[in-house]
Amino acid sequence: MVDLSVNLNGLVLKNPVITASGTFGYGSEFDDFIDVSRLGGIILKGITAEPREGNPYPRMAETASGMLNSVGLQNKGIGHFISEIYPVVSEYDTQVILNVNGNNIDDYVKVAGLVSGLGKINAIELNISCPNVKMGGMAFGTVRQSAREVIRAVRNVWNRHLMVKLSPNVTNITEFAVIAEEEGADSVSLINTLLGMAVDSESRRPRLATVTGGLSGPAVKPVALRMVWQVSRAVKIPVVGLGGIMNAADAVEFLIAGASAIQVGTASFIDPDISVRIIDGIGDYCRRHSLSRVTQITGSLEL
Amino acid sequence: MTRQIRDVKVLNNREISKGVFILDLSTGLVDAAIEPGQFVQVKIEGSRETFLRRPFSVHDYDASTGILSLLVQVAGPGSLKLSGAGKGDSLNIVFPLGNSFTLPLNGERVLLVGGGCGVAPLLYLGKRIRKAGIEPQFLLGFRESRSVLETGEYELVGKVSITTEDGSMGEKGFVTQHSVLSVDSFDRIYCCGPEPMMKAVAAYALRTDTWCEVSLEHLMACGFGVCLCCVVDTTAGNLCTCTDGPVFNIKNLKW
Numbered sequence A: 001m002v003d004l005s006v007n008l009n010g011l012v013l014k015n016p017v018i019t020a021s022g023t024f025g026y027g028s029e030f031d032d033f034i035d036v037s038r039l040g041g042i043i044l045k046g047i048t049a050e051p052r053e054g055n056p057y058p059r060m061a062e063t064a065s066g067m068l069n070s071v072g073l074q075n076k077g078i079g080h081f082i083s084e085i086y087p088v089v090s091e092y093d094t095q096v097i098l099n100v101n102g103n104n105i106d107d108y109v110k111v112a113g114l115v116s117g118l119g120k121i122n123a124i125e126l127n128i129s130c131p132n133v134k135m136g137g138m139a140f141g142t143v144r145q146s147a148r149e150v151i152r153a154v155r156n157v158w159n160r161h162l163m164v165k166l167s168p169n170v171t172n173i174t175e176f177a178v179i180a181e182e183e184g185a186d187s188v189s190l191i192n193t194l195l196g197m198a199v200d201s202e203s204r205r206p207r208l209a210t211v212t213g214g215l216s217g218p219a220v221k222p223v224a225l226r227m228v229w230q231v232s233r234a235v236k237i238p239v240v241g242l243g244g245i246m247n248a249a250d251a252v253e254f255l256i257a258g259a260s261a262i263q264v265g266t267a268s269f270i271d272p273d274i275s276v277r278i279i280d281g282i283g284d285y286c287r288r289h290s291l292s293r294v295t296q297i298t299g300s301l302e303l
Numbered sequence B: 001m002t003r004q005i006r007d008v009k010v011l012n013n014r015e016i017s018k019g020v021f022i023l024d025l026s027t028g029l030v031d032a033a034i035e036p037g038q039f040v041q042v043k044i045e046g047s048r049e050t051f052l053r054r055p056f057s058v059h060d061y062d063a064s065t066g067i068l069s070l071l072v073q074v075a076g077p078g079s080l081k082l083s084g085a086g087k088g089d090s091l092n093i094v095f096p097l098g099n100s101f102t103l104p105l106n107g108e109r110v111l112l113v114g115g116g117c118g119v120a121p122l123l124y125l126g127k128r129i130r131k132a133g134i135e136p137q138f139l140l141g142f143r144e145s146r147s148v149l150e151t152g153e154y155e156l157v158g159k160v161s162i163t164t165e166d167g168s169m170g171e172k173g174f175v176t177q178h179s180v181l182s183v184d185s186f187d188r189i190y191c192c193g194p195e196p197m198m199k200a201v202a203a204y205a206l207r208t209d210t211w212c213e214v215s216l217e218h219l220m221a222c223g224f225g226v227c228l229c230c231v232v233d234t235t236a237g238n239l240c241t242c243t244d245g246p247v248f249n250i251k252n253l254k255w
């Protein structure tokens, strides 16, 4: 028996596979395809204090080995979440993690404060890296002082696991990981989408209504892997790796590079059952390499 | 029916008009609750240009044999690859997805309007309406006679009227200019085709105070309600065309 469980600084996952925010809805959309409770954790669609309609259509453009999106955090707000969605997700036997967003520090603090009253939520992922909102979002994750302030403010009102999701749209991502660690984050997750753009040459128009959007999928994997490797050497808190993971081999690469757990994002759009197949594949990898615990893979890069 | 991921076999693939193919797929699912207006997401394997699945309407479904047919117009790399599928090939599909058309009530007069490959969902819809005892009227619009799709199957289901923009077949002009609209009146109009055509039909329906449902083809990433990429602005805010649609009553759209 391979022990697939991981302990992220006190947050225990039955296996290292978590589904990424914005690519897994609120979980129930996948009930027809998989047993959601098999997952190590699920990170729900980004939540804000107030309802958001998101950006205009078109919000998606397929690109080489990936896609751009400019959804812009469409969601019905934390109030709706607490009354309608929380009771449903509480039924899952997995770590349910809320992705928390805001236009300003007060918004983040408000959401985190309200979530404190929800017993089933053991962790929040602080999204300071969404490229698709005009105010807040990435603005927090790409300016050192703002990142520090928002993490500190949320840390003050949230005493369970705090995962900070980092933006890759910076010169040196390790600086932001270090800030998260200094401000008391329990883990960091990376990467969010890379800011990108697509143009229709015939019409000379951008293919997204917002002109720019966030790139995800296999196209970003080498960048993500490099950043996970750098960050895991710069901080002591656990690193959760994501960006272009399409199968178990990809997932294992992130673990080898230094991640303690991984997230599956865009891949779930194409193969709605891929997250549980990745769990099985990681188990197979451990058996093939005679590893009794998945934690033995983390940071095992041979240099 | 619960949605599922399934490998299906291609039984037959034939080109019915230049660049338009009908693929018959053996689902192995007999008597499944697959409704007209629903769609499938097809995985395009071994194609470097396509990353996401491609959505196609249920063109036909035979509940007794479990055969599901798709009508595929070549529009780019994904549909091109699919159009080359041969007998015995395996395709991976996620289905059935989306909502479905609202079936008419007994005795109602029904018009099915299709433009180009937008006819795709109308054959199965027509068959189901016919089964419920109503003979629908089809009104199918094409650019020119060369692009007119074979209508034999539609004629077994109901009356078929054709328009072409150049008048090379049927009546000349757009569907909204066809004489059946001035001669007959209808209780329900169902429409699928290019957006300008659907908007024109919707305008006609509003003018004549006729109930009307349209099927939207928005860009989709997932097809089952998680990415929120496929939204349409409705009177109830942004809704997903893949789960709240693709079929919408025009009174809910901001057209």
Ligand SMILES: Cc1cc2nc3c(=O)[nH]c(=O)nc-3n(C[C@H](O)[C@H](O)[C@H](O)COP(=O)(O)OP(=O)(O)OC[C@H]3O[C@@H](n4cnc5c(N)ncnc54)[C@H](O)[C@@H]3O)c2cc1C
Binding pocket: B039, B050, B054, B055, B056, B057, B058, B070, B071, B072, B073, B074, B075, B076, B077, B078, B079, B080, B117, B120, B121, B216, B217, B218, B219, B220, B246
């Ligand atoms: C619910 C739904 C049902 C559909 N049913 C059918 C059908 O029964 N038969 C059929 O031939 N086509 C159908 N389509 C359109 C079909 O999905 C696209 O033509 C196909 O995805 C194009 O892929 P491609 O790789 O060949 O071309 P691409 O290079 O991806 O695109 C070629 C052109 O098609 C357009 N296109 C791409 N994706 C879509 C899309 N999702 N909807 C509309 N246009 C698109 C692009 O804007 C571009 O102009 C449907 C679309 C939807 C959303």
Ligand SMILES: Cc1cc2nc3c(=O)[nH]c(=O)nc-3n(C[C@H](O)[C@H](O)[C@H](O)COP(=O)(O)O)c2cc1C
Binding pocket: A020, A021, A022, A023, A045, A046, A047, A069, A071, A073, A099, A127, A130, A165, A191, A192, A193, A215, A216, A217, A218, A220, A242, A243, A244, A245, A263, A264, A265, A266, A267, B227, B228, B229
């Ligand atoms: C359609 C879409 C919506 C997303 N929404 C969110 C979100 O609400 N919050 C967030 O932190 N990340 C969001 N992301 C980013 C993903 O969680 C992930 O960081 C990114 O897609 C890279 O991983 P991948 O390549 O495996 O998809 C979204 C991504 C996509 C494609």
Ligand code: FES
Binding pocket: B219, B220, B221, B222, B223, B224, B225, B226, B227, B228, B229, B230, B231, B240, B241, B242, B243
């Ligand atoms: S295509 Fe993903 S939500 Fe509709």
